Amino acid sequence: MKELLYHWLKKPFVIFVVVPFLIYSIYQVLFATERYESQTQLLVQQPSSGGSLDPAVLLISGFSGGVTQNDTELVRAFIHSNDMLQYIKSTVDFDSHYSDSSIDLFSRLPSSATYEETLDFYIDHVDIDIDEKSSVIAVKVQGFTPEFAQQMTQVIRDRAEWFINKIGYDLAEAKLDFIKKEHSAIESKLEQAKVELLSFQRQYNLIDPLAESAALQQITSGLDGQIALKEAELATLLTSMSEYAAPVVQVKQTLVGLNQQLENERQRMIVGTATESDLATSPNGVNEILSKFSGYKVNVELALQAYTASLVSMEQSRIEAYRQLKYLVMVESPTLPEETKYPRVTYNLLLFLVLNCMLFGIVRIIVETVRELK
Template identity: 50%
Template sequence: MTAQTTEQRFQAFKNSVQQQDFDSIQFLVARAEQLESQDPELAKRILVRVTNLKNLQVQKKQQGEANKSAGLKTESRPAKSPENKAAADEDELPTGTSPFATYISPAIELISKHAFISWVVIPTLLFAFYQVFLATERYESQAQVIVQQPDGMATMDASMAVLTGLGVSNTGVSDTELVKAYILSNDMLNYLDETLNLRAHYSLSQVDFFSRLSEDAKQEEFLEYYQSRLKVYIDSNSSIVHVYSQAFEPEFAHKLTQTIVDRAEWYINSIGHQLAEAQLDFIKSEHKNIEQQLEQAQTALLTFQQRYNLLDPTAEGMAMQQITYGIEGQISAKEAELKGLQGIMTLNAPQVIALKNELKALKEQLGKERAKLSDESNQSIPVSEILAKYTDLKVKMELALQAYTSSQVSLEKSRIEAYRQLKYLIVVESATKPQESKYPDIYYNLALFAALVAMFFAIAKIIISTIRELK
């Protein structure tokens, strides 16, 4: 017989009995036993009806207990009409359902009845087993460091310190944050991996699967794992940097923390020296350029003085002008005197000849004095032009000298400023060597896990109860 004819016979059986007998488990079991030899398929279908009735009774019982525990009054649902009941039968178990459902339903019923044990107690016990017997112990080593600057007030007098800005320390959050950022950086990770082979330690095969680093982990995953095993925080009151590093061996944890501190100290010191050297190199190069300009101005002035054989053209020019003016005055007087003698004496008179000789000597001397203002090509240069060139060269030299003096002061101040910018990482507490493991914290982890699982279970229970109430 096909499944369709079996269902037709079941519907005929349903119509031949009363509703109360059709809802009675004892009546249906007895009738199934009677029909087992004559029509086994119909007997199995009647037993499916018996299983559905049992499940319905269990669900009503559980719902009543839930309502009773919540302080709610249960309300009896109205009996279904024969039409609705038949439809319910069709919904609860479709035509052709295997008798295997008879054994699956009790299991589902058991799981639903013990949901708290299944979803809270058992996962918590499994997690506890992992924490106690499987989780690998981790050791933690700690160290404390602080960034400090030298006291510039102790190396110079107070007035100089105020002028240069020393005595006002700018070591603060920026320096400690710089230390923290470098410790957690990829550069530090690469250095630790090269120095201590950190990746191999975190990927040890004897470490449990959930605690170790994958052997084929990418650099980003390696960095994330490293940061999860390292804790760095800054004390806002004292600006002390606290470093905590974890490893699977106490000796390695100690070595890891000590290497981190040493590398951070090198980093801070190198930054301070690099900044100081860069600043000093710039100031020295500028000072050297100014010094060369001063030398060029001095050389040009000396060359000009040597060319015209003048120590101070301004003073010597005025002296030569006075001498020239004096000789010209004497020549004028002698020429007037000669004209007077020529009027009363002959040209061959001894007094006239003597006066002519004297006048000639004065003119020759005037020519010599004027020749002193001539250049190498014997071209006459006006005194005003010589003075203008000399004044220009002298102004350039004075400006170069002032710039050199200012540059020298700036160089000395830069030396002091560079000394001021030097910073040192001082170790407050050296890396400790742990004696016992700190992680995993079994009691804390179990309490947290149990609380979270129970909370999620309660939320799910509330959601499911709400959905049932809204049906």
């Protein structure tokens, strides 16, 4: 019997398949530490895409909230990032939990693990599934106690929500800052145009040269009319009186005064109200003043139109930035597991046996082929 057993144990299949399977079975059944799995489901949403709908309705209807694959992949990348791991370490006792000596050697995190090993261990214990149709993100966290698994899932959910909000607000703030800078530049141009117009008005003591020009023209027209009447009156008087008669002299004096007044008003239209220094260097007439005033006024009107358009654009940009904000909707809150999920003993043993048999078969084929070639 012993010889038969010894002969049987010497067979390659027993040595390379049966014995390793028995050892692995003993480890899985007796020594492997059980792990619990907590789960939460998240959905990236936008205010403009049915944000008022109930998350359960969104999930059932397969509505993705206008979210692209990049959004969900961004959440996955952040959850599996070193930043998330460092935040978890600062929030919960990550190392103590996963490096506890009561955990079997192959399941726990070595106390001397490097940064890369710790990150790989963390990624192995945080699984993320994304539904392509509804874009729902399922986050599954493994822990050696139900409470810790749930706590860590909650921490991941809260931090992921903070991350999505931060990205949205940062992008919106950057866009609004750019619009505000452009608006400030336009506002400065408007103020500069107003200052130039006011300075011009103060220089020539004019509120509105156009109105004053019209007033001067009205005055000269009135004087022309009065002069014509007086000349007609003078001609009538001369037909019956001497030119030295008192009424004739009085009318002549009135005509002299009116002509002098008309000349003064015409002179004002030629030289305007410029200062003496201006007149010494350049004859700034009313036409030139009107031309300059029109230029300054057009600048103010254009700057005002640009300012109004900028206000509208800034408000539209603010609304658009709000619509583009994204946030996480919690479809399912972190669960508190009651049963262990890992290790999946039956699945692991069958997988180990199948792979080991396949490997053994491949090696046997190679060995037999080499023997035949010899």
